[in-house]
Amino acid sequence: MNTETTSKTNGTLNGFTNEAIGDDHLFTSLDTPMKANAFDMSSEEKKKRISILFSEIMDVMGLDLNDDSLQGTPDRVAKMYIEEIFSGLDPKNKPKMALFENKYQYNQMLVEKNITFYSNCEHHFVPIIGKAHIAYKSSGKVIGLSKLNRIVQYYAKRPQVQERLTNQIANELKSVLDTEDVAVIIDAKHLCVSSRGVQDDTSTTITTFYGGEFNNASKILELQNYLNN
Numbered sequence: 001m002n003t004e005t006t007s008k009t010n011g012t013l014n015g016f017t018n019e020a021i022g023d024d025h026l027f028t029s030l031d032t033p034m035k036a037n038a039f040d041m042s043s044e045e046k047k048k049r050i051s052i053l054f055s056e057i058m059d060v061m062g063l064d065l066n067d068d069s070l071q072g073t074p075d076r077v078a079k080m081y082i083e084e085i086f087s088g089l090d091p092k093n094k095p096k097m098a099l100f101e102n103k104y105q106y107n108q109m110l111v112e113k114n115i116t117f118y119s120n121c122e123h124h125f126v127p128i129i130g131k132a133h134i135a136y137k138s139s140g141k142v143i144g145l146s147k148l149n150r151i152v153q154y155y156a157k158r159p160q161v162q163e164r165l166t167n168q169i170a171n172e173l174k175s176v177l178d179t180e181d182v183a184v185i186i187d188a189k190h191l192c193v194s195s196r197g198v199q200d201d202t203s204t205t206i207t208t209f210y211g212g213e214f215n216n217a218s219k220i221l222e223l224q225n226y227l228n229n
């Protein structure tokens, strides 16, 4: 038995090898697993450190870092990780939520559909590309429509698994809007399934969260009708 298998036998994902955890997209927690001291290092320090480490990866693979096209790559990757595709790990990048009173007493469901997002699989660090559909029923508070989009983007910009992304968006909406009546549906394509592994280019994955009134069959049907049109 190699050391990888041994360590996993004692872990949460009992008995699965690291390879199987990745290919079957198993995960351990609904919170993004973070170290307690995740933000002791500044973003500037993190970028410097990632750049050094990424240049080592490129060097090990035999790439010539003196080449004009490649020499800036470690810095570019570091900047992209911290400022763009993984910026949602840092709570200081969380969108500020301005709430409004529901003065016009709109008390039906509100649906924001086809919110395009780009995320990355936490098992392989390759893209997840998808669409999120969000619905809620106001408890007396409403948020600007662009904020629904920003909540999706914030949680997408982390190493993710789709089930966790779905739940994190739903929990954020429930807390901000102070209601259980929230639904989140995500339909996404995982490049670790299409470009490697089983190499299935046509499958997509759908995950759902239905809270409060959205557990009611007629509400689910109503929502699905809006999404299908």
Ligand SMILES: [Zn+2]
Pocket (backbone or CB within 6 Å): 022, 121, 122, 123, 124, 125, 192, 193
């Ligand atoms: Zn993956």
